[in-house]
Amino acid sequence: MTIRINVAKSAGFCFGVKRALTIALDTAKKSSDVVMLGDVVHNEDVVREVLGSGIKKIKSLSKSSDKTLLIRAHGAASNTYRKAKSRGFAIVDATCPMVTEIHEIAKKCEANGYQVIVIGDKKHDEVLGIVGQLKKKALVIDGIKTIDPAQLKKYKKAAVVVQSTQNLQKTQKIVDKLSKHIKDLIFHNTICRPTQTKQEEIQKMPLKNDLMVIIGSKTSANTKRLYELSKSLNKKTFWIQSQQNLKLSWFKSVKSVGITAGASTPDKTTKSVVSQIKKLIKQVS
Ligand code: SF4
Numbered sequence: 001m002t003i004r005i006n007v008a009k010s011a012g013f014c015f016g017v018k019r020a021l022t023i024a025l026d027t028a029k030k031s032s033d034v035v036m037l038g039d040v041v042h043n044e045d046v047v048r049e050v051l052g053s054g055i056k057k058i059k060s061l062s063k064s065s066d067k068t069l070l071i072r073a074h075g076a077a078s079n080t081y082r083k084a085k086s087r088g089f090a091i092v093d094a095t096c097p098m099v100t101e102i103h104e105i106a107k108k109c110e111a112n113g114y115q116v117i118v119i120g121d122k123k124h125d126e127v128l129g130i131v132g133q134l135k136k137k138a139l140v141i142d143g144i145k146t147i148d149p150a151q152l153k154k155y156k157k158a159a160v161v162v163q164s165t166q167n168l169q170k171t172q173k174i175v176d177k178l179s180k181h182i183k184d185l186i187f188h189n190t191i192c193r194p195t196q197t198k199q200e201e202i203q204k205m206p207l208k209n210d211l212m213v214i215i216g217s218k219t220s221a222n223t224k225r226l227y228e229l230s231k232s233l234n235k236k237t238f239w240i241q242s243q244q245n246l247k248l249s250w251f252k253s254v255k256s257v258g259i260t261a262g263a264s265t266p267d268k269t270t271k272s273v274v275s276q277i278k279k280l281i282k283q284v285s
Pocket residue numbers: 014015016017073096097098099164165192193194195222263
């Protein structure tokens with residue numbers, strides 16, 4: 001029996017992660033003392049590669065001379081830039097341009113007198129970066145259940161921006177609920193194009209394949225969302241970090257396998273998963 005393997009066109013690195021990685025590795029070649037606050041992206045293999053290039057991970061900015069701070073793809077709060085400059089760091093900014101665009105939209109809305117509402121994961125670095133770009137406190141909503149109508153009554157006008165990797169359907173439901181409580185509500189759909197393409201594919205693939213394999217780190221928010229969407233459409237969905245997590249039993253009596261990978265999953269990881277699946281398929285057929 002032939003088992004088809006279908007890899008999503010959008011699987012793996014998005015434009016912003018590719019760009020951040022290139023900037024990081026180029027910076028490491030040019031400068032010997034490069035540091036970053038946290039991981040460059042949410043993927044252990046990529047982090048290992050970046051640390052291997054000589055870049056160090058730090059927890060906070062202490063006084064420095066001749067050190068370069070690499071700002072990650074998720075971006076950072078304005079306070080981080082201010083602190084880094086005042087403490088003598090040179091800054092190399094690898095913030096994804098699509099995240100920078102969210103910062104600009106949020107700042108403009110705030111300047112025009114709108115209460116900024118961010119739909120996203122409260123503790124995610126990208127959301128902390130967006131919130132930290134603003135002068136006033138933004139409201140962060142991470143799910144429809146956490147909306148407090150009493151709090152919304154305080155806002156005469158509000159503008160919504162969205163963490164770039166959020167799910168569009170969930171976001172739309174939250175916006176619909178917000179619009180019932182806030183008369184003047186502007187919605188800026190800032191879910192980035194690469195995320196939308198991934199989500200469009202993941203809404204079709206689980207229905208066309210008997211089994212779905214989602215590749216990415218357990219720390220990757222966008223991989224988690226791909227997994228959740230796929231699982232809601234096809235119970236035979238498995239989230240793996242590498243080919244070592246694959247199990248032979250999954251491939252018994254399936255005719256097609258769909259594969260996708262989160263935005264921070266390197267192509268080499270996806271390729272090794274595909275080749276291991278081919279080996280396992282041979283064993284079951
Ligand atoms: S997921 Fe979107 S916003 Fe985030 S780094 Fe990739 S392209 Fe940029």
